[in-house]
Amino acid sequence: MIDRQRAARAIEEFLRALGRDVEGELAGTGERVADAWADDLIEGEAIDAAAVLREGAMETGPFERGLVVARDLSVTTMCPHHLLPGHGTGVVAYLPGARVAGIGTIAHVLDALARRLTLQERIGGQLVDLLVGELGARGALCKLTLTHTCLIARGERKAGA
Structure with a gap:
């Protein structure tokens, strides 16, 4: 709290x-x-992302075994090292297993994982783990392309980082 x-x-x-x-x-x-x-900025700290995914998922039907892809998902997170934002987009793809979740649910889970004091790498890894663990996905990928303010505005000054 x-x-x-x-x-x-x-x-x-x-x-x-x-x-x-x-x-x-x-x-x-x-x-x-x-x-x-x-x-x-850190509202995701209070959200159980696994519960959001479970509640938004349904049993996979006979025609729901193809690749599910959500792209151009807006992502904002806060760097735990400098307390500065990172912002960009994400692509999430997975092969459904026992359960399937729609694009809206995937976007909500990604947002819940990102709106925390966390690292970009952790967000992607946690989302993939949830898709496999909670939905039984046969494979999953999360690609995040973020601009990190901590690299742009500080001494590093690396545009596009």
Whole structure:
């Protein structure tokens, strides 16, 4: 559970430590940032991605054994090393086994896994593991193409990274 008031105070203290006045244009920034983190940026921390996948899946019918591909899925995550966002797209493909989940469910699970303090590699690995473990997929792939703000805006300054 996120303590929003404590987070807001910590953000204000962080801004003061940077030598900024938390009045004027920065008034209320602590609360806005705490709300953004809790409601959007790391909302996946509170979601059981495996349960979402299980609940959105159904038994595979005789004509549902072909490759399922979801592409151009929007992905946003937060780097645990620098607390900066990564954003891009994902492609998920799997061969259904005993159960099949639709594109909407796959997109929801990907979003739940991404909206955390986590690494790109972990998101893809966790999604593949869930598809195989929860659905009995005969094979699965998750390709994420993200732009990492921690590499663009910091000392590395690697455009397109």
